[in-house]
Amino acid sequence: MKVIVDMNLCQDHGQCAIAAPEVFRMDENSRLVFDAEPDESMRQYVEDAIDVCPVQAIFLED
């Protein structure tokens, strides 16, 4: 499972970090950092993060 974030779209809303905190995190500068190859057990949370992204910036590749 591969997570891709289009940083041109990302507006740092931070909703992904709430939906999947093990994968997405806002650093101390409120910029997104994320695990691009999370464990398969994280899939459901990544899908939730994709759903709640206000700008649809997160992509999932198998």
Next chain:
Amino acid sequence: MPRTVVVVGASLGGLRAAEQLRAQGFDGHVVVVGDEPHMPYNRPPLSKESLLGSERSVTAEELATGLAFRPRASATGIEWRLGAAAARADLRARTLSLADGEVLEYDALVVATGLRPRRMPQVEPAGGRHVVRTADDAARLRAEAAPGSRVVVVGAGFIGCETAATLHALGCDVVVVEPFPVPMARGVGTDVGAALLAHHRRSGVRFITGQGVAELRGTERVTGVVLDDGTVIECDLVVESVGSHCNVEWLDGNGLDLSDGLLCDNDLRVEGRPDVVAVGDVARFPNPRFDDVPRRVEHWSLPGDSAKRAAATVIAHLSGEPLEAPPFAPLPAFWSDQFGLRLQSFGSPGLADSVEVVEGSLDRLEGGAAVVYRRSGATVGVLLVNVPVARHPSYRSLVLASDQLV
């Protein structure tokens, strides 16, 4: 015999319902019916960056395509019936009639028809008047909004304020007219509304509050508005952001209470019917996080949350199994971008009886302010204005920590 679930409404709620039916294992027919010709697309940018970033020649199709949701890969075999408005449903016969006369049979019905803008009572003149809800609305507004256009935005709710900010950024000469003393009072309370008003005025947009529009001037096209006190504001365009109606008329004749959306139980069943559920803006349901009063929630987060529960409710019904799930207690969330401010809310500030600024100052919102909303001492919401997003989870947890769930 495969079962059929018909989802009425092809926006965010309808899409998420269809996805969740598949994600939770339903392998029967899923038909999604929508009156717009477009696949589901993301509406909030239509009053913000999409409107701002488009040429005047932009078409509704281009806007909708640019904002289209990407359905989940698992959401396969879904039949999309677009450009097909629901005309009426017979809940006893379990049929849905479309505007073109076709009749669909269903085993379960998901209602996700959402809202449409309320219009001002004046019928004439028709030209130059706009609302902002759909891609078609936004394309029409963009085509008529030029630098120097004189625009009156009627109603200073979230959509009115966002649209005013965007039109101002496009070079329009914008006046906002709001009958209440402050903007967004219902969403954020009067203190924060007053602070937002002061900020927005400093941004160069004229706000006239405490006054409604008594009259529209013009014959074919609007040329001005007359306020309650007789003041005339000449204008080229009027944007009507004066609230919304639930799209539920197609359910008339089934004995339902349609006075404010659809009355649902905590599993989103409509008035106890096991085979009809509601999702998104039209669902009036009790949220045990707050109390047992059924309320509609017009926040962007709710279609996704309610679709999950509604899909589980439908699947349990169709399989004859009891629904085993904890109480449905979504935490509402919304955001708004206006005049250089990013607003983020968690919970339901509108329920509060007291408000406390816990960080920053309402006098300088651009520097960041955090506001806690309480009811009977319990935190029911927070509003964060230009607060670094890294700190949002800790504020959000204040609402989670004080909910009433046992």
